[in-house]
Amino acid sequence: MExxxxxxxxTALLITLAYLxxxxxxxxxxxxxxxxxxxxxxxxxxxxxxxxxxxxYRLGEHAIFDLRYVPLIISTLAYPQPFILILIGAGIGITRxxxxxxEATVAGVLNLSILGxxxxxxxxxxxxxxxxxxxxxxxVILVVNLMNAVNIIAFGxxxxxxxxxxxxxxxxxxxxxxxxxxxxxxxxxxxxLLRNGQIIRANELLSAQTEELHKNKIILxxxxxxxxxxxxxxxxxxxTMSHELRTPLNSVINLSQLIEENNDSLNGEETKEYxxxxxxxxxxxxxxxxxxxxxxxxxxxxLDINKEDLNVSEIPELLxxxxxxxxxxxxxxxxxxxxxxxxEVIHSDPQRVQQILRNLLSNAFKFTMEGHISLNxxxxxxxxxxxxxxxxxxxxxxxGIGIAAEKHDIIFEAFQQADATIGRKxxxxxxxxxxxxxxxxxxxxxxxxxxxxxxxxRFSLYLPL
Numbered sequence: 001m002e003x004x005x006x007x008x009x010x011t012a013l014l015i016t017l018a019y020l021x022x023x024x025x026x027x028x029x030x031x032x033x034x035x036x037x038x039x040x041x042x043x044x045x046x047x048x049x050x051x052x053x054x055x056x057y058r059l060g061e062h063a064i065f066d067l068r069y070v071p072l073i074i075s076t077l078a079y080p081q082p083f084i085l086i087l088i089g090a091g092i093g094i095t096r097x098x099x100x101x102x103e104a105t106v107a108g109v110l111n112l113s114i115l116g117x118x119x120x121x122x123x124x125x126x127x128x129x130x131x132x133x134x135x136x137x138x139x140v141i142l143v144v145n146l147m148n149a150v151n152i153i154a155f156g157x158x159x160x161x162x163x164x165x166x167x168x169x170x171x172x173x174x175x176x177x178x179x180x181x182x183x184x185x186x187x188x189x190x191x192x193l194l195r196n197g198q199i200i201r202a203n204e205l206l207s208a209q210t211e212e213l214h215k216n217k218i219i220l221x222x223x224x225x226x227x228x229x230x231x232x233x234x235x236x237x238x239x240t241m242s243h244e245l246r247t248p249l250n251s252v253i254n255l256s257q258l259i260e261e262n263n264d265s266l267n268g269e270e271t272k273e274y275x276x277x278x279x280x281x282x283x284x285x286x287x288x289x290x291x292x293x294x295x296x297x298x299x300x301x302x303l304d305i306n307k308e309d310l311n312v313s314e315i316p317e318l319l320x321x322x323x324x325x326x327x328x329x330x331x332x333x334x335x336x337x338x339x340x341x342x343x344e345v346i347h348s349d350p351q352r353v354q355q356i357l358r359n360l361l362s363n364a365f366k367f368t369m370e371g372h373i374s375l376n377x378x379x380x381x382x383x384x385x386x387x388x389x390x391x392x393x394x395x396x397x398x399x400g401i402g403i404a405a406e407k408h409d410i411i412f413e414a415f416q417q418a419d420a421t422i423g424r425k426x427x428x429x430x431x432x433x434x435x436x437x438x439x440x441x442x443x444x445x446x447x448x449x450x451x452x453x454x455x456x457x458r459f460s461l462y463l464p465l
Contacts, residue, residue, distance in 0.1 A: 009055050013051050013052065013055055014048055014051075014052065014067065014070060014071070014182065015182075015185065017044070017047070017048050017051060038079070038081075038084060041075070041078075041079055041084070042084060042087055042088055042091065045071040045072070045074070045075050045088045045091075045092070046071075046088060046091035046092050046095060048070075048071040049068040049069075049070075049071045049072075049088075049091075049092030049095060049112070050068075050092065050095035050098070052066040052067045052068040052070070052071075053066050053068050053095065053096060053099065053108075067175065067178060067179075068092050068096075068112065069092075069112065069115055069144060069145075069148050069175075070175075070178065070179055070182055071088065071092065072085065072088055072089055072092070072112070072115055072116065072119050072144060073119070073140060073141055073144050073179050073182065073183070074182055074183075075088050075119070076119040076122055076123050076126065076140050076144070077126070077136075077137060077140060077183060080122075080123035080124075080126045080127050081123060082120035082121075082123055082124060083120070085116055085119040085120045085123055086116045086117060086120050087116070088116060088119075089112050089113055089114075089115050089116015089117065089119060089120075090112070090113050090116055092112045093108060093109035093110070093111065093112030093113045093116075094109060096108035096109055096112070097109065103157050104156075104157045106155075107151075107152075107155040107156050107157060110151070110155050111148065111151040111152065111155060111156075114147070114151055115144060115147060115148060115151070118143065118144065118147050119140075119144065122139075122140050122143060122144075125139075126140065137180075137183045138180075140183075141176060141179040141180055141183060142176070144179070145172055145175045145176050145179060146172075148175070149168055149171075149172050152168075245285065245288065248280075248281035248282070248284045248285045249281070249285065251277055251278065251281040252278050252281045252282060252285075255274045255277055255278050256278060258274065259271060259274055259275075305349050305352060305442050305443060306349050306351070307347055307348055307349055308347070308348075308349070308350065309345050309346075309347060310345065310346050310347070310348050310349075310350040310353060311344065311345055312338070312342055312343065312344060312345065312346055312377065312392070313338065313344050315336075315338075315353075315354070315357070315377065316336040316337075316338050316375070316377070318354070319336055319357060319358075319361065319375060320334070320336050322358070323361055323365065323373075326365050327365070327373065330365065330368070330369070331370070332365070332368060332370070332371065332372060332373055333371070333372035333373070334372070334373050334374070335372070335373075335374045335375070336374070336375045336376075336377075337374070337375070337376045337377065338377045339376070339377060339378040339379065341378070341379050342377050342378060342379055342392060343379075343392075343465065346392055346463065346465060348443055348463055349443060352439045352442070352443060353443070353461075353463070355435075355436075355439065356394075356436040356439050356440060356447075356461055357375070357394060357396070357461065359432040359433065359435065359436045360394075360396040360436065360459045360461065361373070361375065361396055362432065363432060363433070363459075364396055364397075364398040364400065364457070364459075365398075367398070367400035367401045367457075368398045368399055368400035368401075368456075369400070369401075370399070371398070371399025371400075371456070372398075372399055373396070373397070373398045373399075374395075374396075374397050374398075375394065375395065375396055375397075376394075376395040376397070377392070377393070377394055377395075378392075378393050378395070379391065379392055379393065379465070380392075380393050380462070389464070390464070390465040391445070391462045391463065391464060391465060392462075392463050392464075392465055393460055393461065393462055393463075394460065394461040394463075395458055395459075395460045396458070396459045396460075396461075397456065397457070397458040398456050398457055398458075399456040400456055400457060401453070401454060402451050402452050402453045402454050402455045402456055402457055403449070403451040403452075403453065403457055404452075404453045405452070408449050408451070411433055411449075412433050412434055412437045412447075433447075436461075440461055440462075440463070443463055444463065444464045445461065445462045445463040445464060446462050447459060447460065447461050447462070448460045448462070
């Protein structure tokens with residue numbers, strides 16, 4: 001009866017220790033790294049084995065009977081990792097040395113060390129076997145209890161006959177029953193941990209989904225703003241376009257009607273003047289229609305680029321001839337300079353290059369009331385790692401109204417100008433820069449902008465050499 005009494009005391013201590021360990025785990029190391037959890041488990045298991053020995057049944061001066069091997073059984077079922085089990089077995093065995101060094105102590109160390117290796121082997125089987133969990137529990141409990149009895153017979157200091165006939169029937173039976181009780185307790189603990197883990201993972205998943213939904217909400221709100229802005233810009237574009245189309249069309253219709261109705265009374269000079277206005281109005285309409293067609297082709301990816309030799313030295317003369325009249329009418333100084341390092345011929349699309357430069361110069365003349373406008377053609381070298389890139393640069397600089405820094409990006413978008421009053425005051429549809437930017441990209445280059453409000457602007461077209 002003394003053996004049972006001590007074993008039940010051991011059981012109460014181990015249950016209390018398991019409960020305290022559960023509380024500590026839940027409230028301190030639940031979210032700790034896996035390494036800390038393993039170390040904590042090893043320390044707790046060794047401490048539980050030592051407590052069992054402290055309250056064990058003392059037979060004679062040195063022999064102690066207890067449930068110190070139960071933490072090994074629990075660890076095999078809860079943490080089936082061989083190295084941890086060997087460590088726990090050796091650790092519990094070594095704690096036996098705290099009761100003095102003698103033959104029984106050595107036997108105790110050897111017994112628990114062997115049980116540690118046995119449990120390590122069992123853990124491999126537990127992890128790999130497809131048998132039901134309750135069968136695995138029974139096998140582990142039975143094997144460890146039997147090996148403990150065999151080790152005591154082989155290495156213990158108690159006489160074999162006395163142990164087999166008087167002690168083993170009670171201690172082995174009690175050990176099996178109490179080990180099974182602990183197996184059920186640890187199974188419940190494992191299920192609780194599993195549920196907690198599932199709840200934690202579910203919370204993490206919900207948090208991630210909530211964050212993703214928040215991000216998607218921001219993206220949708222941004223897209224809604226963009227759609228609203230796009231709708232607004234297109235409405236403004238349609239209003240501007242109707243004005244841009246109506247003005248030259250009215251000129252064509254009114255003047256042609258005037259010529260038709262008063263053909264006999266008009267002299268040659270008047271007819272020539274009206275014809276010139278009709279001609280210019282027709283050109284404005286054609287340019288507007290061409291811009292819209294070019295934009296549509298760029299967006300559809302159907303704009304053709306025909307690269308051939310372009311004589312750069314002819315550009316200053318062509319543009320001077322084209323814009324000198326506009327400069328004279330507005331009282332502006334207009335200069336075109338060509339750097340001596342610029343090659344005479346480059347390989348690009350002459351029509352598209354001239355179209356970009358015309359757009360940039362037209363804008364410069366439109367938004368410059370006084371001062372000067374210049375076109376400077378130069379070269380530029382840029383080092384990108386081991387690669388040396390060379391560019392030909394067309395700088396269009398003016399002393400016009402300038403562009404605020406926050407507007408630098410949007411003016412390159414279709415249908416947009418620096419602000420809504422620009423179209424009403426200066427005219428235009430806001431397509432020129434967008435088309436020029438797309439054309440530059442198709443030619444392998446790009447356009448940069450340096451400008452401040454009321455300080456003029458410099459648009460630079462970069463084309464690869």
